[in-house]
Amino acid sequence: MDFRGKTALITGASRGIGKAIAFSLAQKNICTLLLVARDTKQLRKVAMDLEQLGTEVSVLPLDLAHPRQVHASLVKALRHHPPIDLLVNCAGIAHQRQFIESRLQQVEAELMINLLGMYTVTRLVARQMVRRKQGHIVNVSSLMGKVAAPSMATYSATKYAIIGFSQALRAELAPHNVKVTNLMPSLTQTDMVKDMRRFYGVQATRPEQVAQALMSGVQRGHHDILVGWQSHAAVWCDRFAPQLMAQIIRWTHPQLPSRSRPAAPYSALPTAGSVPKMVSITGPSKY
Numbered sequence: 001m002d003f004r005g006k007t008a009l010i011t012g013a014s015r016g017i018g019k020a021i022a023f024s025l026a027q028k029n030i031c032t033l034l035l036v037a038r039d040t041k042q043l044r045k046v047a048m049d050l051e052q053l054g055t056e057v058s059v060l061p062l063d064l065a066h067p068r069q070v071h072a073s074l075v076k077a078l079r080h081h082p083p084i085d086l087l088v089n090c091a092g093i094a095h096q097r098q099f100i101e102s103r104l105q106q107v108e109a110e111l112m113i114n115l116l117g118m119y120t121v122t123r124l125v126a127r128q129m130v131r132r133k134q135g136h137i138v139n140v141s142s143l144m145g146k147v148a149a150p151s152m153a154t155y156s157a158t159k160y161a162i163i164g165f166s167q168a169l170r171a172e173l174a175p176h177n178v179k180v181t182n183l184m185p186s187l188t189q190t191d192m193v194k195d196m197r198r199f200y201g202v203q204a205t206r207p208e209q210v211a212q213a214l215m216s217g218v219q220r221g222h223h224d225i226l227v228g229w230q231s232h233a234a235v236w237c238d239r240f241a242p243q244l245m246a247q248i249i250r251w252t253h254p255q256l257p258s259r260s261r262p263a264a265p266y267s268a269l270p271t272a273g274s275v276p277k278m279v280s281i282t283g284p285s286k287y
């Protein structure tokens with residue numbers, strides 16, 4: 001893809017992988033960038049640095065955890081912005097915790113931001129791309145969307161979902177000349193993982209390496225882009241020797257400190273007083 005004269009919208013562009021992708025695109029002479037994240041100050045700082053490279057940059061502070069507001073704000077923003085040629089759905093969050101100790105609020109946040117937020121942005125931009133009969137959508141999944149990891153059950157589920165979503169979208173949008181690419185980084189040194197316990201032996205990459213892998217993958221027309229040899233080895237092993245992969249995961253996954261008492265997972269739900277009583281519809285139980 002020749003990025004000259006093109007416009008890209010990047011979510012999660014204030015930090016980490018999204019920010020690195022924004023800089024790679026600027027270095028490839030993209031004309032205009034629209035950057036999305038929550039932190040306005042940080043977005044403005046990134047925008048100022050990108051403008052030094054000659055790119056026109058607008059920032060759009062949005063919280064993807066609120067899809068209806070995202071929809072309304074994005075509709076307005078797209079009216080006053082050049083049409084989007086490239087959408088990079090990069091915003092995401094992850095909570096590392098044993099599933100049985102997971103908290104509903106965190107699970108909801110992962111589902112809302114990683115999936116519903118991405119869905120909302122994609123739907124609006126894809127419609128515009130279909131009307132123009134051109135465009136490219138990059139969805140940032142993860143290696144954990146191919147090989148799921150203990151202590152990351154909900155996160156892995158969202159990243160598997162992104163791969164399925166991308167595959168379906170690719171087939172749907174191909175007749176309209178809109179391409180869909182799935183980027184699957186492995187462990188990358190960003191804020192997301194700084195407090196996480198890591199898998200033993202996994203080499204961390206830098207966000208710039210992920211951005212570089214995206215650029216060369218897109219250039220070569222790859223649909224699914226893995227980053228680093230360890231990711232290729234893990235996917236290969238999971239496919240052809242799944243029992244060995246399961247064993248490797250058991251050996252390498254980090255032990256998380258267990259709580260003495262599991263956290264109440266549904267603490268955000270109504271209290272016991274407002275929960276309806278269970279009604280038997282089969283008559284009194286024999287037991």
Ligand SMILES: NC(=O)c1ccc[n+]([C@@H]2O[C@H](COP(=O)([O-])OP(=O)(O)OC[C@H]3O[C@@H](n4cnc5c(N)ncnc54)[C@H](OP(=O)(O)O)[C@@H]3O)[C@@H](O)[C@H]2O)c1
Nearest residue numbers: 012014015016017037038039064091092142187188190192
């Ligand atoms: N780091 C890794 O090891 C790794 C590995 C595989 C895949 N990934 C994926 O790569 C993507 C980027 O992750 P990263 O490592 O670069 O993480 P990061 O450094 O924590 O950056 C996350 C980005 O998402 C934005 N974001 C978070 N919550 C948001 C919300 N509610 N609304 C709008 N924007 C929000 C953040 O901006 P604000 O805080 O300003 O909103 C930030 O720009 C994610 O999808 C992640 O799943 C990461």
